Amino acid sequence: xxxxxxxxxxAACCLPLxxxxxxxxxxxxxxxxxxxxxxxxxxxxxxxxxxxLACTPLQLVLGWKWPLRIRKLLGDFCFFYACLHxxxxxxLDQGLDLSAIGKDVLKHKFIFLGxxxxxxxLPLAVTSTAGWQRRLGYRRWKRLHRLVYLAGGLxxxxxxxxxxxxxxxxxxxMAAIAVLLLVRVADRVRRRAPGGAGVxxxxxxxxxxxHPVVQSS
Amino acid sequence: xxxxxxTPKSVxxxxxxxLELGVGSALxxxxxxxxxxxxxxxxxxxxxxxxxxxxxxxxxxxxxxDIASYNNFYELGTDKSDPSENAQxxxxxxxxxxxxxxxxxxxxxxxxxxxxxxxVEERVYRLRCVEAWSMVVPWDGFxxxxxxxxxxxxxxxxxxxxxxxxxxxxxxxxxxxxxPFPYLEGLRIDEAMHPLALLGVGLxxxxxxxxxxxxxxxxxxWKYGFKSAKSIVKIRLQETQPQTTWNQYGGGVEYGFYANVxxxxxxxxxxxxxxxxxxxxxxxxxxxxxGYPEVASLYAGMDLRKFY
Numbered sequence: 001x002x003x004x005x006x007x008x009x010x011a012a013c014c015l016p017l018x019x020x021x022x023x024x025x026x027x028x029x030x031x032x033x034x035x036x037x038x039x040x041x042x043x044x045x046x047x048x049x050x051x052x053l054a055c056t057p058l059q060l061v062l063g064w065k066w067p068l069r070i071r072k073l074l075g076d077f078c079f080f081y082a083c084l085h086x087x088x089x090x091x092l093d094q095g096l097d098l099s100a101i102g103k104d105v106l107k108h109k110f111i112f113l114g115x116x117x118x119x120x121x122l123p124l125a126v127t128s129t130a131g132w133q134r135r136l137g138y139r140r141w142k143r144l145h146r147l148v149y150l151a152g153g154l155x156x157x158x159x160x161x162x163x164x165x166x167x168x169x170x171x172x173x174m175a176a177i178a179v180l181l182l183v184r185v186a187d188r189v190r191r192r193a194p195g196g197a198g199v200x201x202x203x204x205x206x207x208x209x210x211h212p213v214v215q216s217s
Numbered sequence: 218x219x220x221x222x223x224t225p226k227s228v229x230x231x232x233x234x235x236l237e238l239g240v241g242s243a244l245x246x247x248x249x250x251x252x253x254x255x256x257x258x259x260x261x262x263x264x265x266x267x268x269x270x271x272x273x274x275x276x277x278x279x280x281x282x283d284i285a286s287y288n289n290f291y292e293l294g295t296d297k298s299d300p301s302e303n304a305q306x307x308x309x310x311x312x313x314x315x316x317x318x319x320x321x322x323x324x325x326x327x328x329x330x331x332x333x334x335x336x337v338e339e340r341v342y343r344l345r346c347v348e349a350w351s352m353v354v355p356w357d358g359f360x361x362x363x364x365x366x367x368x369x370x371x372x373x374x375x376x377x378x379x380x381x382x383x384x385x386x387x388x389x390x391x392x393x394x395x396x397p398f399p400y401l402e403g404l405r406i407d408e409a410m411h412p413l414a415l416l417g418v419g420l421x422x423x424x425x426x427x428x429x430x431x432x433x434x435x436x437x438x439w440k441y442g443f444k445s446a447k448s449i450v451k452i453r454l455q456e457t458q459p460q461t462t463w464n465q466y467g468g469g470v471e472y473g474f475y476a477n478v479x480x481x482x483x484x485x486x487x488x489x490x491x492x493x494x495x496x497x498x499x500x501x502x503x504x505x506x507x508g509y510p511e512v513a514s515l516y517a518g519m520d521l522r523k524f525y
Binding site (some may be wrong): 030031034071077092093094095103104107108109110111129163164165166167168217 | 279282283286287295297298350383393394395465471483485486488489490491493495496498499500
């Protein structure tokens with residue numbers, strides 16, 4: 001089971017894409033397939049972002065180590081779906097009309113937030129390898145990768161603005177992301193508090209350069 | 218092949234559940250149905266004559282399935298597929314429409330009386346949603362002006378307010394849809410009297426599907442779709458500009474009272490310059506007044522960037 005975790009997670013992360021491709025070609029996406037594709041790809045990326053953010057808090061609160069083994073995988077797939085989402089928007093939705101896209105990004109905070117999220121995820125995806133972790137030094141790498149919380153915040157506002165009225169579902173997702181952030185903040189405060197110094201830094205939340213949690217495979 | 222090798226029908230009919238299980242429930246719930254369910258048709262309308270003036274021959278009509286499966290009707294749910302899935306939650310008989318306010322002859326109509334009193338014609342209109350998609354719909358209906366004139370509007374009738382039905386069993390009304398109900402819309406009297414403004418009772422020669430606003434709805438083709446109130450139960454003529462649902466929403470962050478289709482005025486969250494015609498892949502340019510320039514005189518001297 002331990003060995004199967006990463007390949008199984010990989011397969012699970014591919015399923016939404018296979019599903020959407022099948023639906024797209026079978027006509028199962030309804031009257032407006034481009035809109036359905038755009039929304040479902042964005043939603044998948046968002047869910048994967050939330051799952052990526054959940055790995056360390058799960059370890060901190062429940063002591064589970066296995067989520068950390070798939071954190072990089074989840075993060076990479078999040079970026080993969082975010083890229084497909086952006087491609088669907090720029091090619092299928094906007095017909096690669098760059099001036100229209102530019103205006104859209106600058107004039108409308110809904111689109112701006114989406115684009116900003118993707119731009120934030122880009123350096124994280126590039127530096128997600130063990131090689132980059134080494135090159136940057138774990139401490140700097142870690143600091144850079146805290147951007148993922150900003151990405152989570154921007155993405156949830158992007159998601160919120162998609163609907164004409166706020167959806168309960170979106171608000172619950174935002175609350176979940178806020179809780180995940182709070183767990184980490186609470187952990188930091190606890191470790192910095194007097195008397196808390198003896199508590200060993202948690203894996204993934206700590207700053208031990210010798211034991212990078214992120215694995216390349 | 219032996220018949221035992223064929224997937225039993227009961228299992229086959231549950232194929233969606235199987236497929237959804239494979240993807241994980243959170244994602245699957247948000248995905249559209251695997252294949253579009255057949256959309257039930259309404260009863261044939263008694264007599265409909267096509268109005269050649271509004272044949273719109275240059276446009277390709279959208280299919281009945283598109284028109285009846287991709288809807289905005291928050292009382293029946295906020296997703297595009299909700300209204301057709303929950304269509305039976307709207308009860309359309311018995312149905313009355315009351316006309317009140319600044320009229321010489323107020324009246325409470327039974328829907329059957331309306332259908333008998335006004336000759337129904339077919340008009341093919343473009344429909345442009347505020348969400349930047351569009352369709353071409355062969356409506357069956359009669360001019361709103363003919364209907365209003367029957368009630369002798371007074372000189373104080375400057376605006377017409379429309380109210381959509383609220384029935385307690387409608388899922389959007391029960392749950393949280395983000396907007397208050399009943400849904401309210403309104404037109405200026407000269408807009409309401411314009412020959413293009415229609416009271417729709419059917420499409421493709423059949424009674425309107427519930428999700429498209431049965432049994433009677435407004436059709437104002439030069440304005441964004443949300444102006445065309447569905448399932449109307451009350452029409453009130455009045456001197457002051459009526460409150461409308463989306464104009465009130467969030468202090469007017471969505472749209473103004475007029476909501477004329479205008480490619481030069483953006484929605485706060487997206488551009489209105491282009492639209493996706495349902496059934497087409499790439500966007501096409503949005504036309505001023507949705508391609509109905511004959512209404513421009515209604516707005517002579519008005520700054521349409523201000524009165525959007």
